[in-house]
């Protein structure tokens with residue numbers, strides 16, 4: 001078998017550099033050979049959670065000085081890391097799970113290190129974002145990553161409203177205690193007809209990847225309370241070309257507005273067409289004023 005150090009060759013590992021290293025999102029075996037090589041090579045490892053990272057490192061027989069860099073101390077800790085780089089050290093940064101900087105600390109550190117004139121070297125690996133997308137299908141050929149939605153329902157709705165006509169698939173992260181209300185909020189904002197991928201507990205024992213529609217998302221989650229546990233990635237189909245045009249349902253809305261309020265007309269039109277109730281409401285309001 002080829003030794004690790006040889007497999008990880010093909011690139012220099014300069015001193016006085018920051019190595020941004022992706023770690024597993026669940027299954028501990030999802031770490032790359034290069035990540036192990038570099039973690040074994042660096043002088044110091046900065047970590048979002050030193051206890052977690054210590055456990056991961058001990059699984060692979062790596063022991064290094066650890067330094068905590070999390071969302072509450074990232075700016076101050078970045079200055080300390082720059083000092084270590086000035087002393088000629090190689091420093092690695094790992095977040096709790098997955099790729100640093102993706103809904104995780106790391107970006108402020110990267111800015112500070114680059115501003116101080118030191119190289120930032122990324123080591124690719126696991127991310128819940130890429131893992132979920134890889135199991136979605138052709139409808140996510142183009143996508144936007146939105147991360148976590150605001151926890152309060154009003155802010156969440158106003159974040160989603162302008163996205164109703166967004167033409168690309170949208171990827172969201174969500175925690176278990178908000179998964180049901182978030183899926184419902186997505187269905188309210190975008191209509192029930194669009195595809196929804198629910199990727200739960202990726203790479204772990206209770207992994208589930210369910211591909212359905214926004215309308216049946218809440219039912220799928222409610223069918224078994226276990227489906228609401230764990231970590232989630234949600235991928236929602238972008239606005240279909242034919243409904244992305246704001247005038248496409250004018251004829252239907254005009255008929256409904258003869259008998260109904262703007263809000264009821266938008267609601268009925270949404271259930272007939274599967275288009276976003278928010279988008280139809282905005283259009284019905286404009287038609288009413290014309």
Ligand code: SAM
Pocket residue numbers: 025026095097098099100101102103104126127128129172173174175199200201202203204231232233
């Ligand atoms: N940096 C990480 C990455 O590269 O994916 C993301 C960290 S963020 C703080 C944690 C969120 O990522 C979770 O709440 C969940 O939405 C998503 N996530 C992380 N691990 C996951 C997994 N194994 N399965 C599904 N979603 C996951």
